[in-house]
Amino acid sequence: MINFIFLLIVPLIGIILTLLFKNQSKNLSAEVIAFGTMVATAILFAAGLIFGFASFGVSITPAVDFSFSLASNFITLPFLLLATVLPIPILLFAKNEIKENKFLFYLLYLIIYLSVIGVFISSNLIVFFLFWELAVLALFFIVSFWGDLKRARKAGMKFLVFTQFGSLTLLAVFILLFVYTGSFNLQTIESSMSAVPSYIEYTSFFLLLITVMIKMPIFPLHEWLPDSYYSSPTSGTMLLSGVLSKLGGFAFILFGFGLFRNVLINLRIPLIALGVFTAVYIAFTASGQKDLKMLLSYSSMFYMALVFIGVSSGISTAVIGSVILMVSHGFIITLLFGISYMLFKRTGTYETSKMSGLMSRMPILAFFFMLGIFASLGVPGLSNFPGELLIFIGSYAVAGISLIAIFGIMLSTNYYLRVLKESLFGQLQNKLAMVKDMDKLEIAVLSFLSFFIVLIGLFPSILINVLGGL
């Protein structure tokens, strides 16, 4: 049995080591420590999958039932896969990108790593909130310090102010739950939800909805997304879209579907309609983008809107689909952002119309690019397909309007194929004649990501089995 506390202790050791060896740049540099720490955590997670996990709990103040307790809930494991494994390839991208102040960057990186794992496994709401805030704070500094110089500070501030509002409403939900159930412990709250009056349930649900709509994000609270995704360094964008935006979905499933299921089922039609509107609206917005990074940012939001549709239908099938889609989307969007960064490094631009014919110069990159885009489009056999399928099957059963979102998928096919056509095919420009293909490290990283994409696509049952308790 692997105790959950080890998943937190190992990154903590990494943070301490980073602080201790901050001046050693040769043997034990910050990125080596971060890499080793994360691999060790991932191995621990794998061992835990085989031998099972054990819960952990230390009571801090028994009077208010505030304890540092870690336990798995019904959706922990798939998200834990995302949280432990995904930052490793992102780190390898960051290695090339981050040149200054490495020490602080990897310190913040490990803090995000630790806190995201902490959010997924904590079963006490105060501990949950603590880790949640820590992740936001650390990411704020990554966005505003290492981002695009002109806009990063403004974008970081926008990110912080928006997500801070979401955090506060989440805190309000927790306090309301505490007032009416007398506990911060998730299991205790689950068993005493009947004590919560119905108007409080509705109030809490609306507050939670604000959090989720900011974090995922959903129209009309998505204003911060384009700025912060675009201005932050690519590794920060990967963290934001691959891991951090999943926190919103996680909270929505855990609290919205887990605790306030009655409210969710009563409100499912307007919520699904909101999700559908967001999906189509964002698909249109993304179609108009010329810039690859911006386009990927919007497309990332499109998939989160599908997740929103899935969860708000309140049916297990669709919720399972949402979890699968979130996990697979984490891997796919990381791969795509990675490729966009490589293209930017080699061609000096994010605009796909300025590159063409790169297929002949970089066949391996073209292969991974196509794989990523086809996976994103939901081609059967790749990882988005089972998720999207389950979401549509589940949500169609309760509201036919969810099928309108398929129109959004058609639009995304259109813009994705346009990107492929403009960048890979056509006449090779002279100034791009000398671009190099990917090096070995990059191939290894992308293969690692593709492995998970294909694995989930071929055997979605491994995730579905884990979610059996739903």
Next chain:
Amino acid sequence: MEYFNAQYVLFVGILLIILIDFIRQSLNAKRKVFMHYITAAILTMSLISTILYGNMNIHLFSETQYSQFITGFMLFISLLVYLFILSEKKEHSVVLDIAYLSAVLGATLVVISSNFISLFLSIELLSIASYALVYMNKSNNALEGAVKYLSTGIVSMVILIFGISLIYAGAGTLSFSSLHSISYLPFIVGVSIVVAGLGFKSTLVPFHMWAPDTYESSKSSVTAFISSVSKAAGLIALIRVFFFALPVSSSFVTALFISIALVTIFLSAFLASVQDRIKRLLAYSSISQAGFAFISLAVLTTRGVNAAVFYIFAFAIADAIVFLAYDIFEEKKILYKKDEVKMYGASKIASITFFIGMLSLAGFPPTIGFFGKLLIFYALFSSGYIPIVILLFFSLLVSTFYYFNVLAGMRITKGIFKKNTKQVIHKEQRFKEAILIVLTLALFAGVIFA
């Protein structure tokens, strides 16, 4: 050990210092330094005696539920702030010691006073000593700040005593324990006027005008005292009067309190975000902290008062940290928001503690400020003020904005790899930094009181 209480120790200490100074002057001795050590020793001794034996308990003054904790943290902060002031290179006059000790004595007396007269006298003692403290910074506009403080302070004292007299007219007594609420018009007017009088001390809007100017013109270490201990005393007096003495749980009082608190919080948040000078920004943020403590008092439940007391502790310690850290920056001429880039270069430890103090003021976990806000929200929720909490969230957003505008500009990152910028760090700065570290540790350790 009946008489070994903080207040007695401080009082005897003040007399002792006056006596020793008199003897010293008549002997024509030149050394003044040891006087400061005596002052520090007196403060330490009073802190220890509070922890061991509690407060003074005689006629007009009595111990209540929270008073030991409150005097404890007040003395703790005052001691550290005093050590910080001491570590300056230049010589201090003995008047500073006396004024400082009198201010501390006044603040601790406010906490335990159980009669309107003793409350008024304690606040007066605190205020008069503070005017002197503000003026002791011989900078260009110290006089302006002190005069502004003095004139508003006197007006507020007059208002306070007017309110007290109206209450006496209604109730026929001034003792907190025998007061009872009556529906007699002068009495109700008196209650409102007392709010105004105490509001001056605790910088509630609309009685806050003096605060930014006074804070700015006085020395930052003195500001640290005024904005933490002295303001805490004002808020504690409000708690004492309105929770323990006057049983006025009418909807009128609650509405009045909540509207004052909301106006305080919002106005200060918006004014803070347009400030250019860091110190004025900190001053407005300190005003908004008072608003938060006051809103939690406004619900007039035990939970609310618990939250208010804890929050006063939380913001007092955080305010002391940011103003003391800012004192180090001020010496290096970092005055405007655009200079914040230099902060890290000025002092590493000061900038990190400043950062943590700001996080606590902004209410981010795991600092003490977060737990303070948590308790306040809990108190408001359990009394059913859900819309007010939602309103508070918006003000917190504004405050997040201005705090992080400073923090993001600090660029802690810039300095890290520029090793050894050949800066001579003076011994006194090391000492100051040590004080800041102690305070920051207290910031985290204080969570156990939650």
